[in-house]
Amino acid sequence: MRLKIKLVLAITAMIVALVSTFSYVYLSQLMRQRITAAYDTANLLSRELQDAASDAQPDLSSTRVDTANPQEFRAAVAEALQTDANLNTFLDSIVGNAPLIYDAAIADQSGKAILTTSPEFAGMRLPDRPDLASLRDASFRQQLELTFSSPRVYEVRQPLSLNGLPFGTTRVTISTVFLKNEIQPHLRRAVLVSAASILLSLVLAAALSNFALAPLARISQRLDSVTAGNVEVPPEDRGRQDEYGLVTLKISHLGRQIRDAREVFSALKDNLDQIMANLQDGLVLFTRDARIVLVSASAEEFVGRPRGEMLGRTVTEVFSPGDRLGRLVLESFRLARPIANGEVEARSGKRVQVSLDFIQERGQPIGALLVMRDAESVRRIEDEIELSRRLSAIGRLTSGVAHEVKNPINAIVVHLEVLRQKLREVDPDTQRHMDVIGSEIQRLDRVVQLLVDFTRPVELRLAEVDLRKVLEDVIALVTPEAAQHGVAVVRQLPPESLRVSVDADLVKHALLNVVKNGIQAMPGGGTLTIAATRQNGTAVIEVQDQGTGIPANVQDKIFNLYFTTKKSGSGIGLPMAYRIMQLHQGSVDFESVENAGTTFRLRFPLSSSPLPAEQEVASV
Numbered sequence: 001m002r003l004k005i006k007l008v009l010a011i012t013a014m015i016v017a018l019v020s021t022f023s024y025v026y027l028s029q030l031m032r033q034r035i036t037a038a039y040d041t042a043n044l045l046s047r048e049l050q051d052a053a054s055d056a057q058p059d060l061s062s063t064r065v066d067t068a069n070p071q072e073f074r075a076a077v078a079e080a081l082q083t084d085a086n087l088n089t090f091l092d093s094i095v096g097n098a099p100l101i102y103d104a105a106i107a108d109q110s111g112k113a114i115l116t117t118s119p120e121f122a123g124m125r126l127p128d129r130p131d132l133a134s135l136r137d138a139s140f141r142q143q144l145e146l147t148f149s150s151p152r153v154y155e156v157r158q159p160l161s162l163n164g165l166p167f168g169t170t171r172v173t174i175s176t177v178f179l180k181n182e183i184q185p186h187l188r189r190a191v192l193v194s195a196a197s198i199l200l201s202l203v204l205a206a207a208l209s210n211f212a213l214a215p216l217a218r219i220s221q222r223l224d225s226v227t228a229g230n231v232e233v234p235p236e237d238r239g240r241q242d243e244y245g246l247v248t249l250k251i252s253h254l255g256r257q258i259r260d261a262r263e264v265f266s267a268l269k270d271n272l273d274q275i276m277a278n279l280q281d282g283l284v285l286f287t288r289d290a291r292i293v294l295v296s297a298s299a300e301e302f303v304g305r306p307r308g309e310m311l312g313r314t315v316t317e318v319f320s321p322g323d324r325l326g327r328l329v330l331e332s333f334r335l336a337r338p339i340a341n342g343e344v345e346a347r348s349g350k351r352v353q354v355s356l357d358f359i360q361e362r363g364q365p366i367g368a369l370l371v372m373r374d375a376e377s378v379r380r381i382e383d384e385i386e387l388s389r390r391l392s393a394i395g396r397l398t399s400g401v402a403h404e405v406k407n408p409i410n411a412i413v414v415h416l417e418v419l420r421q422k423l424r425e426v427d428p429d430t431q432r433h434m435d436v437i438g439s440e441i442q443r444l445d446r447v448v449q450l451l452v453d454f455t456r457p458v459e460l461r462l463a464e465v466d467l468r469k470v471l472e473d474v475i476a477l478v479t480p481e482a483a484q485h486g487v488a489v490v491r492q493l494p495p496e497s498l499r500v501s502v503d504a505d506l507v508k509h510a511l512l513n514v515v516k517n518g519i520q521a522m523p524g525g526g527t528l529t530i531a532a533t534r535q536n537g538t539a540v541i542e543v544q545d546q547g548t549g550i551p552a553n554v555q556d557k558i559f560n561l562y563f564t565t566k567k568s569g570s571g572i573g574l575p576m577a578y579r580i581m582q583l584h585q586g587s588v589d590f591e592s593v594e595n596a597g598t599t600f601r602l603r604f605p606l607s608s609s610p611l612p613a614e615q616e617v618a619s620v
Contacts, residue, residue, distance in 0.1 A: 007205065008206055008209050012205050015197060015198060015201030016198055019198060023193075024140075027144075027186075028140035030183065031143050031147070034182060036136055038100045039156065042100075042155075042174050043172075046170045046171065046172040049091065049106065049158070049172065050159075050170045052090045053087060056080065056087040057080070058076070058077065074108065078108065078114045088115065091105075091116075095117045099182070100174050100179065100182065101172060101174060102153055102174055102175040102178065103172075103173050104116070104170075104171065104173070105117065105118070106160065107126050109166060110125065111126050111169075112124065126171065129153050129173060132155060152175070153173050153176075154173065155171050156174075157169045157171050158170045232252065280298055280374070280377060281296065281298060281371055281372065282299035282300075282301065282352075282370075283299060284296075284369075285367065285368075288365060289314070290333055291312065291314050291315075292310050292311055293312075295311060299372065302350075302372040303319070303372075316330065325354065328342060329356065333368070338355075338358055341354075341355055342354040342355070343375060350375070352374065355372075356369070356370050356371075413441055413442075416438055416441065461503050462502060463501065463502070463504065465501075467499075467539050467541070468494070468498055470507055472493075475489055475491055475515075477508075478515050482519050486526075487519050487527070488528070489528050489530065490527055490530070491530050492531035494532060498534060499606060499607045500604045500607050502584050502604060509576070510576065510577035510588075511543075511602070513573035513574060514573075515543055518544075518547070518600070519545075521548065522547045526545065529542070529543075529544040534606070537606055538603045539604045543600045543602075544600075547597055547598060549598055550590070552594070559578045560575065585605055586605065587602075588601065
């Protein structure tokens with residue numbers, strides 16, 4: 001059932017309950033009031049009839065009636081009452097002037113009618129009728145049932161005494177038919193008002209539900225828009241301070257969080273898939289109930305089954321006790337005993353190193369991790385590590401050799417310059433040979449210097465600085481060169497500071513290499529944009545040019561030492577920038593579209609607390 005229908009029904013039910021309650025109270029009070037008024041009227045008329053009968057009592061002392069004889073006395077009084085014109089007129093006026101009065105009568109002690117407005121009871125014994133007080137004192141439900149069921153007649157009696165002796169009673173009766181006829185118009189009006197109120201409540205509930213749920217419809221549309229990726233607040237909702245405006249702002253905030261979380265999750269998933277695809281070790285992750293939830297690509301080779309068949313299955317469904325690996329794993333699960341660097345022969349015949357660890361959290365098991373490695377690959381990796389260690393030693397030796405070679409080169413340069421001074425007038429051929437020797441010596445010196453720079457440890461002089469100040473210094477340095485190439489430098493720096501702990505000189509050197517590359521990529525002029533932003537605890541510097549872009553076939557080589565696409569390039573600028581960023585725990589990447597320019601991004605971790613003024617980091 002839709003929320004709108006529920007709201008309409010709830011409001012209508014509430015109105016119905018209120019109308020029913022008010023109608024019940026109104027009708028009960030009306031019924032009790034009318035019955036009480038009828039009782040009071042009947043009681044009053046009965047008393048007046050009693051007084052009228054007493055006034056009509058004849059004086060029998062001067063007659064031949066024996067007043068000592070009760071029967072003769074009563075007969076004489078009855079005859080006198082029956083012939084009294086005033087009493088008979090008053091008796092008839094009771095019925096004529098009171099709409100609720102059914103009849104009125106005077107009866108003797110035996111109940112025989114002496115005077116009555118009903119001719120059928122004249123001279124007869126009057127029927128016994130219930131007292132009207134019982135109807136007056138009944139509950140509303142009983143009053144309603146007695147009044148609107150089969151017709152009934154109720155009476156009000158008053159004792160009649162004449163000449164000091166009990167003579168009989170005066171009776172005034174009321175019919176429920178008359179009561180019903182008097183109450184029905186009020187009841188009908190109450191029903192009509194109730195029906196109109198309920199109908200009006202339906203209309204008002206529908207209108208109110210439309211008005212109340214209109215923001216929900218807009219919120220639903222806003223959620224759909226956020227789901228589609230539009231997390232910005234619509235222009236018409238900006239600045240609203242009501243509940244809808246606050247909800248819209250919260251939805252936009254949640255949308256940004258969901259978008260960021262989705263991006264992080266997507267990146268983590270892609271990274272995890274890439275890691276699992278490229279992982280050489282066979283990795284299998286189990287849940288608490290020994291069900292497989294994660295499998296690396298290499299595990300297929302060790303287990304002998306595709307990843308799709310292993311995911312979601314239990315350890316007993318995947319591993320078979322018929323081979324040594326399966327038997328070892330099943331036994332370990334059965335005993336809940338980990339495996340530390342066990343080695344068995346797999347189905348393929350390869351020797352496999354097996355490790356199985358049971359994962360616990362707060363003393364409760366939550367899963368297990370199985371790692372399988374090719375024993376030959378492990379030995380090969382150990383050999384490569386040993387080779388790397390030896391190459392590192394050779395690198396240190398090469399560094400020393402480079403220093404030793406640089407000294408003779410410097411001496412040769414000096415003596416070549418002296419020789420040029422002495423040979424002021426030489427033939428052009430000799431001069432050309434000397435120029436070639438000089439240029440080659442300079443190139444050899446650059447190569448040796450680069451070798452020295454990349455092999456010596458770097459001492460970082462870290463200090464907490466504002467990265468915007470570093471960028472301003474770099475922009476001031478490159479502006480003249482940019483103007484010579486017809487390049488306009490545009491800065492986009494944030495108003496808030498970007499505090500980082502870096503070696504400012506090295507960072508300037510890295511930025512200069514990237515910025516100069518951007519300027520040189522636009523020989524015909526253009527715009528170089530240098531921007532800085534704050535993103536998730538990092539400071540990001542973007543250097544965007546409008547050059548021809550980096551060819552796709554060389555994009556994976558631009559950070560290689562000595563690689564360059566420029567005729568006069570040394571192939572050292574970008575590798576040096578890459579190394580400086582690594583030393584600062586940062587990163588550098590780029591996006592390049594052919595004939596559309598290149599954007600380099602340098603990321604620095606923002607400073608959360610002051611770091612030591614100096615920190616020495618060995619080269620890698």
